[in-house]
Amino acid sequence: MTDALMDGLSYIPLLVFIGVVALLIIIIWSIKRHFSPKLKIESDSPIDELIPSLAGLTLSTAVPGNSVEVHENGAFFDVLIARVAAAQKSVHFETFLWKDGVLGKRLADALCERARAGLQVRVLLDATGSKGVGKETRQQMKDAGCKLVFFHEKKFRNIGVLNERDHRKLAVMDGREAFVGGHCIVDNWLGDAQDKDHYADLSVHLRGPIVHSIQAAFSENWGGQTGELFVGDDVFPELEPAGDILIHAAYAKPEGSAPAVKILHHTVLCLARKRIWIQNPYFIPEPEAIDAMGAAVKRGVDVRVMMPATSGSDNPMVQHAGHRNFEKLLRCGVRLFEYPHTLLHQKVMTVDGVWSAIGSSNFDDRSFDTNDEITIGIKDAGIAQQLDAVFEKYAPLCQEIELEAWSKRGLWHKAKDNMFYMFNEVL
Numbered sequence: 001m002t003d004a005l006m007d008g009l010s011y012i013p014l015l016v017f018i019g020v021v022a023l024l025i026i027i028i029w030s031i032k033r034h035f036s037p038k039l040k041i042e043s044d045s046p047i048d049e050l051i052p053s054l055a056g057l058t059l060s061t062a063v064p065g066n067s068v069e070v071h072e073n074g075a076f077f078d079v080l081i082a083r084v085a086a087a088q089k090s091v092h093f094e095t096f097l098w099k100d101g102v103l104g105k106r107l108a109d110a111l112c113e114r115a116r117a118g119l120q121v122r123v124l125l126d127a128t129g130s131k132g133v134g135k136e137t138r139q140q141m142k143d144a145g146c147k148l149v150f151f152h153e154k155k156f157r158n159i160g161v162l163n164e165r166d167h168r169k170l171a172v173m174d175g176r177e178a179f180v181g182g183h184c185i186v187d188n189w190l191g192d193a194q195d196k197d198h199y200a201d202l203s204v205h206l207r208g209p210i211v212h213s214i215q216a217a218f219s220e221n222w223g224g225q226t227g228e229l230f231v232g233d234d235v236f237p238e239l240e241p242a243g244d245i246l247i248h249a250a251y252a253k254p255e256g257s258a259p260a261v262k263i264l265h266h267t268v269l270c271l272a273r274k275r276i277w278i279q280n281p282y283f284i285p286e287p288e289a290i291d292a293m294g295a296a297v298k299r300g301v302d303v304r305v306m307m308p309a310t311s312g313s314d315n316p317m318v319q320h321a322g323h324r325n326f327e328k329l330l331r332c333g334v335r336l337f338e339y340p341h342t343l344l345h346q347k348v349m350t351v352d353g354v355w356s357a358i359g360s361s362n363f364d365d366r367s368f369d370t371n372d373e374i375t376i377g378i379k380d381a382g383i384a385q386q387l388d389a390v391f392e393k394y395a396p397l398c399q400e401i402e403l404e405a406w407s408k409r410g411l412w413h414k415a416k417d418n419m420f421y422m423f424n425e426v427l
Helices: 004-008 012-032 051-057 077-085 102-116 135-144 211-226 260-271 287-298 314-323 325-334 365-370 381-397 403-405 412-421
Strands: 065-071 089-096 122-127 146-153 170-174 177-181 204-206 245-250 275-279 302-306 335-339 348-351 354-357 375-379
Touching: 004 077, 012 146, 051 245, 051 375, 065 077, 065 381, 077 170, 077 177, 077 204, 089 102, 089 211, 102 122, 102 135, 122 135, 122 211, 122 348, 135 146, 146 211, 146 381, 170 211, 177 211, 177 354, 204 354, 260 287, 260 348, 260 354, 260 365, 260 375, 275 354, 275 381, 287 302, 287 325, 302 314, 302 381, 302 403, 314 412, 325 335, 325 403, 335 381, 348 381, 381 403
Parallel strands: 089 122, 122 146, 275 302, 302 335
Antiparallel strands: 065 204, 065 245, 089 170, 170 177, 177 204, 245 375, 275 348, 348 354, 354 375
């Protein structure tokens, strides 16, 4: 047998191994992927008359009788930690990103104090996003009696789901009040967005029957990771009306259908009649969303999107991926604003001045098709006005992207845009 033939045969095991790995990757992708049907809707009714439909399409129920308080930037944590400290029976906390620091220490101390007082304290952290939680903090919480669990830890048994992240940010105290929004437990979220090291964000404090839905979202992932189901008045008490606001929550991710947050965002694009204002840090809309925005502009809707510029983003690759479709959006009549000074992390949409969405969902494929997310829909003109006021506060400090100048951007810029867009589903 010739040396050349021997050399060729020596590569066969390697080629077989590569082929098997590739096949396994394809099989896992095929099993775990979520179907993305091309969504379409036709309706002439205003959005404020369609809240039960929005809730039903997203496997939820719209519940009246709620109150909503909007909290901005680092001031949010003063309220959150105070409410944790005031809890009497249970505290449930879930987040994607937690890194040790001043903020992490404050929150860990508050959770541990409640656990030592005999409360049920459950903490669910995404294993990838919260890898910055150190051994000392983990041990502190466990020693105090907190139940600390990491979502999709990097273990062999999780190989098929490692790309699926728990991106939700929520907290529930005594089953009677809840927080939902975009804030993460990292020191960059302290302060008031005054510089590039201090980010902007929004979260809401909820009271009323909608808290059961937020508790249910926490229970979904907690039960999936631990097998523990919690019941009783300490976690699901009877809830009296706390206000007059109608709210629905989208978080379900059913197999064989589009996830609820994707359906919600696309549906409201199609229902808007006057205005769509979006604030989102990672804006990479799919072609069907771009078409829906363009159709909205054609029927007279004022469509605006605010996001950080590459200079303000914590992940400039995402902004470049989003840039790839800016020209199409601009030609559709969508107005685009980039904020260069720091990360605008709020995930907010208002429609027609009467309905708002706020939560953890980015406007990209990862949030809409892969991550576990939560977004709440709020029917209330006052809340929409508050969220629009945040848009208006940052808009004068933004650069509005103009079509003529944008189409002439450099070849290197365009090359980066197209290169990073190829990875938009995993960024």
